[in-house]
Amino acid sequence: MDWSNSTEGTRLITTMILPFVAIVVAGILAALIARGAVSRLIAKQERAERASAIEALIAVGEKASQWSGLSNHTREHFETQSSVASIRVRVLPAKGAAMASAWAEYQLAEIKRNSANFSVTADQGYAEYSERLIEWHHRPSRARKIFLADLDRFRANGATEDIDLIERQRRWKAEQAATATVATPTATATPAPAAPVAPKVQSTPVQQAAPVAPPVTPSAPIVPPASTRTFTPRPTETGEVITATIDEDTPTETSKIG
DSSP states (O other): OHHHHSHHHHHHIIIIIHHHHHHHHHHHHHHHHHHHHHHHHHHHHHHHHHHHHHHHHHHHHHHHTTGGGOOHHHHHHHHHHHHHHHHHHHTOSSTTHHHHHHHHHHHHHHHHHHHTTTSTHHHHHHHHHHHHHHHHHHOHHHHHHHHHHHHHHHHHTTOHHHHHHHHHHHHHHHHHHHHHHHOOOOOOOOOOOOOOOOOOOOOOOOOOOOOOOOOOOOOOOOOOOOOOEEOOOOBOTTSOBOOOEEOSSSOOOOOOOO
């Protein structure tokens, strides 16, 4: 106490200690103010994102209430919008986002089934669907309890097949979304077609042609020489001597003697 009341102590406190404490307190206050401002900015951004995702789900629910009267092209567009809206809600940083996405998928399937009967059940389901989503936007904790109770009711009603189908679709959508963001296209090498193998040609022995005989030219007929036969004259009863020479080319001559 004597030192603090002294001139040296008073000067040290006023020139060093008090300014240091003031700087520290000012830094803490500035950090708290900045943290509060950043938290409010983040909360505002999250609320805007949640409101946009809920708006997309409500628009999809309106189309689901008219499901029976939609064309095939419109239904395909609806399925795409439903998948995108469900994924947007699921990736929100808010509490109960995954539960709200699952509840919305079950409700959309039920609204589509009721729209086939052309009754007011589909309109009532759509109105309840919209109110629950808006309530989740304003009071997340209370809406989470309602979503959990509805999911238990869906399971208690015996709709296990529909629940399993929706669960598989939801997992498939999540896998497709994860694959689309991570996977990169890879080129697959196509094997070159094998060259065709030429068939083996069997060699056949070459048969030599038979020699051709020269043409036969007809020759002139060979005429044998004329034969000459001479008969010895012999007298006949009348005393005639006949001398005859037989030649194939000359006629026979007969001579009479005496």
